[in-house]
Amino acid sequence: MDDGPEDGKAETGDAADPATVLIVEDDASLNAALSATLKAAGFRPVAARTAAEGLRWFAHYAPDLVLLDLGLPDRDGLSVITDIRARGQTPIVVLSARNAEAMKVEALDLGADDYVLKPFGVEELLARLRAGLRHGVQARGSAPVVTTGDLVVDLGLRRVTKAGEALKLSPKEYDLLVELALNLGRTVSHRALLAAVWGSEGADIQYLRVYVGQLRAKLGEALLVSDPGVGYRLEDLK
Numbered sequence: 016m017d018d019g020p021e022d023g024k025a026e027t028g029d030a031a032d033p034a035t036v037l038i039v040e041d042d043a044s045l046n047a048a049l050s051a052t053l054k055a056a057g058f059r060p061v062a063a064r065t066a067a068e069g070l071r072w073f074a075h076y077a078p079d080l081v082l083l084d085l086g087l088p089d090r091d092g093l094s095v096i097t098d099i100r101a102r103g104q105t106p107i108v109v110l111s112a113r114n115a116e117a118m119k120v121e122a123l124d125l126g127a128d129d130y131v132l133k134p135f136g137v138e139e140l141l142a143r144l145r146a147g148l149r150h151g152v153q154a155r156g157s158a159p160v161v162t163t164g165d166l167v168v169d170l171g172l173r174r175v176t177k178a179g180e181a182l183k184l185s186p187k188e189y190d191l192l193v194e195l196a197l198n199l200g201r202t203v204s205h206r207a208l209l210a211a212v213w214g215s216e217g218a219d220i221q222y223l224r225v226y227v228g229q230l231r232a233k234l235g236e237a238l239l240v241s242d243p244g245v246g247y248r249l250e251d252l253k
């Protein structure tokens with residue numbers, strides 16, 4: 016964790032209905048730090064220190080997302096992915112050691128949705144969690160529809176309309192819009208947007224500016240607002 020706690024807070028703000036995140040991590044101090052960070056960011060964390068405990072809490076709490084360390088004391092973390100996948104499509108974000116490339120690939124092949132390399136920053140982690148939750152919502156087929164002004168973003172159908180007309184967006188423009196729509200009325204930091212749209216490999220902020228420019232031309236200046244030096248916001252006009 017190389018970010019202060021206020022970084023995570025400022026950008027996610029209040030969540031009306033907190034998502035439950037199951038943390039399976041045997042490192043006690045990291046587990047506690049993750050719980051505190053997620054709680055501060057508006058999630059409801061549930062902590063487990065072993066694979067067995069993780070699967071028990073998984074059955075009990077039916078979490079919206081699982082944050083899974085692969086190096087667990089009682090079982091191989093990869094087998095936990097298989098077990099969770101046998102029970103459904105709950106998004107899994109794997110915590111992976113930086114030098115464990117092969118394991119990371121295997122985790123994704125087994126059905127993990129994403130991975131975060133240790134050590135990680137708070138903002139990147141939160142961005143990956145939000146992206147994972149978004150995919151989970153889509154997988155469940157009960158996706159929300161975000162409406163602001165005459166713009167309608169249907170996350171389930173992946174359809175965007177403005178004043179009733181369908182908008183043609185590129186995949187990256189759409190991903191960017193979804194991240195902003197899920198944080199309607201709140202500024203999302205440049206870094207969080209880059210991580211959410213381009214993933215852990217990141218991208219230059221110039222890319223972000225280009226895509227925001229394209230998206231703004233389609234949505235209209237009033238909807239996509241720049242918060243200079245901080246990030247971008249989809250204005251809540253309803």
Ligand code: CA
Nearest residue numbers: 041084086087
């Ligand atoms: Ca571990």
